[in-house]
Amino acid sequence: MGVAALKDLIVEKPVLDACCGGRMMWFDKHHPLALYVDIRSAPKGICPERPEFHVAPDMIADFTDLPFADRQFKLIAWDPPHILDLGANSIMCKKFGTLQSDSWRSVLRKGFNELWRVLDVNGTLVMKWNEESISVGELLKCFSPPPYLGILQAVNQKPIGSAFSNRRSPNA
Numbered sequence: 001m002g003v004a005a006l007k008d009l010i011v012e013k014p015v016l017d018a019c020c021g022g023r024m025m026w027f028d029k030h031h032p033l034a035l036y037v038d039i040r041s042a043p044k045g046i047c048p049e050r051p052e053f054h055v056a057p058d059m060i061a062d063f064t065d066l067p068f069a070d071r072q073f074k075l076i077a078w079d080p081p082h083i084l085d086l087g088a089n090s091i092m093c094k095k096f097g098t099l100q101s102d103s104w105r106s107v108l109r110k111g112f113n114e115l116w117r118v119l120d121v122n123g124t125l126v127m128k129w130n131e132e133s134i135s136v137g138e139l140l141k142c143f144s145p146p147p148y149l150g151i152l153q154a155v156n157q158k159p160i161g162s163a164f165s166n167r168r169s170p171n172a
Ligand SMILES: C[S@@+](CC[C@H](N)C(=O)[O-])C[C@H]1O[C@@H](n2cnc3c(N)ncnc32)[C@H](O)[C@@H]1O
Pocket: 018, 019, 020, 021, 022, 023, 024, 025, 026, 037, 038, 039, 040, 055, 061, 062, 063, 064, 079, 080, 081, 082, 095, 096, 097, 098
């Protein structure tokens, strides 16, 4: 995609899904205000129990190094992989990706800092998390500033959380 086309796309899209995967958390999977990004695409058929599952981002990009200007988005949704050390051929990895034990902190710290950079003043970053491998307490040590609001809710006895952070001043 050329630079001009990219600029037009972003002006019309104030909402970023930074790792959209199969867009399962979206009620509207093609919301006109949203730009859907993932580090990969994947065709239908990779997930036998959900034959329609596929990954088709508007743009391939890495949330640790995004091709966007500072303060570009008003709202960012971030649902990164949350399970450590899955095998590349496992269904869970194919659906949701994985983090590595030896690098998850630096990946998520870099991701948070990059999303903070592209989040507008008074914009909001919403993160979804599941404590299958890493507790919310451990996770939050990676982020500064910390979220000011969160929801913890048990799903299949594993807490699932959403954290909300708001960028308050141009320098914060
Ligand atoms: C938990 S899944 C997202 C599920 C999605 N929110 C949904 O509703 O279906 C995590 C996604 O993050 C993507 N991902 C992993 N590392 C990434 C990175 N560095 N940059 C962008 N996307 C990444 C994976 O490819 C995977 O699709």
